[in-house]
Amino acid sequence: MNGRDRIRVEGLSYTYLTRSGETHALKDLNLVVRDGEFCSIVGPSGCGKSTLLALISGLLQPTEGRLMLDGGGLSGPDGRVGILLQKDHLFEWRTVLQNAELGLEIRGRSTAEARRQAHNLLQSYGLGGFENSYPHQLSGGMRQRVALIRTLATDPDILLLDEPFSALDYQTKLILERDVHRIIRENKKTALLVTHDIEEAVSMSDRVIVLSGRPAQVRNIYDIALTVTQGRTPMTSRDAPEFRSYCKSIWEDLDIEHRTV
Amino acid sequence: MNIAPSSGVFGRGAVSERHAQFLRALRLRQIQVILVQIAVLVVFLVLWQSAATLRLVDPFITSQPTAIAQKLVELTNDGSLGYHVAITVIETLLGFGIGTVLGIAIAGMLWWSDFLSDVTDPYIVVLNATPKMALGPIFIIWLGATMTAVVALAVSISLFVTILSVYSAFRQADPEKLIVVRSFGASKWQQFRKVVFPSAVPTIVATLKVNIGLSLIGAIVGEFLAANAGLGYLIIYGQNIFNMSLVMTSLVILTIIAGVMYYAVSLAERQFVPWQRK
Numbered sequence: 001m002n003g004r005d006r007i008r009v010e011g012l013s014y015t016y017l018t019r020s021g022e023t024h025a026l027k028d029l030n031l032v033v034r035d036g037e038f039c040s041i042v043g044p045s046g047c048g049k050s051t052l053l054a055l056i057s058g059l060l061q062p063t064e065g066r067l068m069l070d071g072g073g074l075s076g077p078d079g080r081v082g083i084l085l086q087k088d089h090l091f092e093w094r095t096v097l098q099n100a101e102l103g104l105e106i107r108g109r110s111t112a113e114a115r116r117q118a119h120n121l122l123q124s125y126g127l128g129g130f131e132n133s134y135p136h137q138l139s140g141g142m143r144q145r146v147a148l149i150r151t152l153a154t155d156p157d158i159l160l161l162d163e164p165f166s167a168l169d170y171q172t173k174l175i176l177e178r179d180v181h182r183i184i185r186e187n188k189k190t191a192l193l194v195t196h197d198i199e200e201a202v203s204m205s206d207r208v209i210v211l212s213g214r215p216a217q218v219r220n221i222y223d224i225a226l227t228v229t230q231g232r233t234p235m236t237s238r239d240a241p242e243f244r245s246y247c248k249s250i251w252e253d254l255d256i257e258h259r260t261v
Numbered sequence: 262m263n264i265a266p267s268s269g270v271f272g273r274g275a276v277s278e279r280h281a282q283f284l285r286a287l288r289l290r291q292i293q294v295i296l297v298q299i300a301v302l303v304v305f306l307v308l309w310q311s312a313a314t315l316r317l318v319d320p321f322i323t324s325q326p327t328a329i330a331q332k333l334v335e336l337t338n339d340g341s342l343g344y345h346v347a348i349t350v351i352e353t354l355l356g357f358g359i360g361t362v363l364g365i366a367i368a369g370m371l372w373w374s375d376f377l378s379d380v381t382d383p384y385i386v387v388l389n390a391t392p393k394m395a396l397g398p399i400f401i402i403w404l405g406a407t408m409t410a411v412v413a414l415a416v417s418i419s420l421f422v423t424i425l426s427v428y429s430a431f432r433q434a435d436p437e438k439l440i441v442v443r444s445f446g447a448s449k450w451q452q453f454r455k456v457v458f459p460s461a462v463p464t465i466v467a468t469l470k471v472n473i474g475l476s477l478i479g480a481i482v483g484e485f486l487a488a489n490a491g492l493g494y495l496i497i498y499g500q501n502i503f504n505m506s507l508v509m510t511s512l513v514i515l516t517i518i519a520g521v522m523y524y525a526v527s528l529a530e531r532q533f534v535p536w537q538r539k
Contacts, residue, residue, distance in 0.1 A: 054440075057444050058444075059440065059443055059444065076446070077443060077444050077445065077446045078446065079445075079446060081444070082444065083440070083441070083444045085437060085440070085441070087437065089435065089437050089438050089441050091438065091455075091456070091459065093459045093462065093534075102441075102442070102445070102455070103445040105455075106442060106445040106446060106447045106451055106455065107445060107446060154445060
């Protein structure tokens with residue numbers, strides 16, 4: 001981590017306007033994500049986390065405040081940010097390889113070179129031999145892996161992960177958390193993960209930002225320092241002695257015990 | 262993946278003796294269905310023929326299978342069968358093609374512009390509900406008693422159904438899939454080409470099946486109203502000269518054409534939606 005700011009959010013507000021009135025999804029939010037950092041955002045449901053990701057990816061424009069990527073502004077989706085959503089949203093009418101190439105195709109880089117790149121990514125992340133399969137022939141974990149490759153193929157600097165593991169069964173989820181963590185590290189990407197799962201946030205991240213309910217405010221920030229014997233992975237993190245206490249503090253921040261559904 | 266080796270010792274793609282028995286039972290049932298279907302047709306024709314021969318019904322009113330067969334040979338020999346079939350098929354295909362392509366194009370424009378869609382909504386709904394046969398006389402006055410008028414009627418019948426069903430399919434495209442392509446910086450046109458249109462392909466293919474039938478109706482009614490060629494004309498002509506064999510023969514051919522065209526569209530369906538092939 002060299003400390004350069006990748007994402008800087010200053011006094012950010014976003015308000016949805018409808019016939020029946022205004023909804024303040026975000027109000028005066030401040031946060032920073034540094035280069036190469038794996039950062040997680042945890043918060044109660046409906047606190048505006050997805051709105052924040054839509055703003056950072058350039059799909060929405062802030063109502064007030066500033067949002068800077070690499071110190072500069074952002075006027076729309078420009079290729080620096082890639083997203084991975086809860087569902088894989090693979091296109092069922094495309095083969096695995098054609099799905100992986102989608103981003104390159106839209107960016108107008110559908111050359112032989114790009115095709116080879118998507119092909120190589122599929123090979124190295126355990127999907128070799130499935131290039132010509134259709135998504136319905138793949139398991140949930142494999143599908144989400146293809147979705148990640150589709151995003152990585154366009155080589156974004158920042159990856160926004162919007163609860164990408166929450167639709168998977170527990171074992172697949174652990175395996176995919178490990179793989180995604182490794183892939184992001186290997187490619188030296190900056191990652192911002194939004195999740196409900198406190199253990200997931202602590203096990204994967206360098207830093208966890210806890211948000212309060214709508215309109216979202218930063219309630220607390222944790223630098224996660226875990227004592228692990230060999231290299232840190234989401235798997236080994238869960239065995240670290242400090243793991244439980246981080247989870248407990250975040251649990252208390254979220255005040256889950258005193259909330260009603 | 263689930264294809265068993267075809268050279269198995271149990272033969273015909275079976276993987277075990279039990280599986281072979283199961284497959285034999287399936288084939289047997291299939292053969293039985295076809296045999297009974299043929300038997301129903303044969304019995305029907307025999308009863309019809311006998312009733313006419315024994316004068317239980319008046320063959321002048323009901324015609325009879327032998328007379329129809331005779332008429333068929335006669336029409337084939339003087340070349341008029343091919344001519345009238347060709348006219349009807351051309352009109353139907355033109356109506357089908359124009360109605361479908363125009364319908365999809367208009368649906369695309371409505372998807373593109375919400376304002377346009379809101380403005381045109383009541384007009385399209387009303388035009389869709391209007392019985393299009395009633396437009397026949399208008400087309401004939403405007404376009405003359407020509408093939409163009411017949412095609413126009415065929416188009417008008419399939420057009421509005423196509424617009425409504427394809428537009429609704431366009432709107433149902435998954436919003437999150439659109440977010441995925443927008444995050445890659447997709448233009449509106451790219452969103453349409455990569456997500457919206459492909460998502461609607463199954464609906465479009467289903468619409469094709471309906472449209473081919475609707476266009477045939479349009480072509481026949483058009484020929485009833487104003488034409489001097491085609492199977493619809495032949496039926497009306499048969500009615501006017503009270504030749505039931507001619508009417509019935511035309512009807513038989515019409516049924517065959519309808520069947521063939523529907524089957525052709527079903528074949529196309531398997532080509533266009535390969536990802537749904539199990």
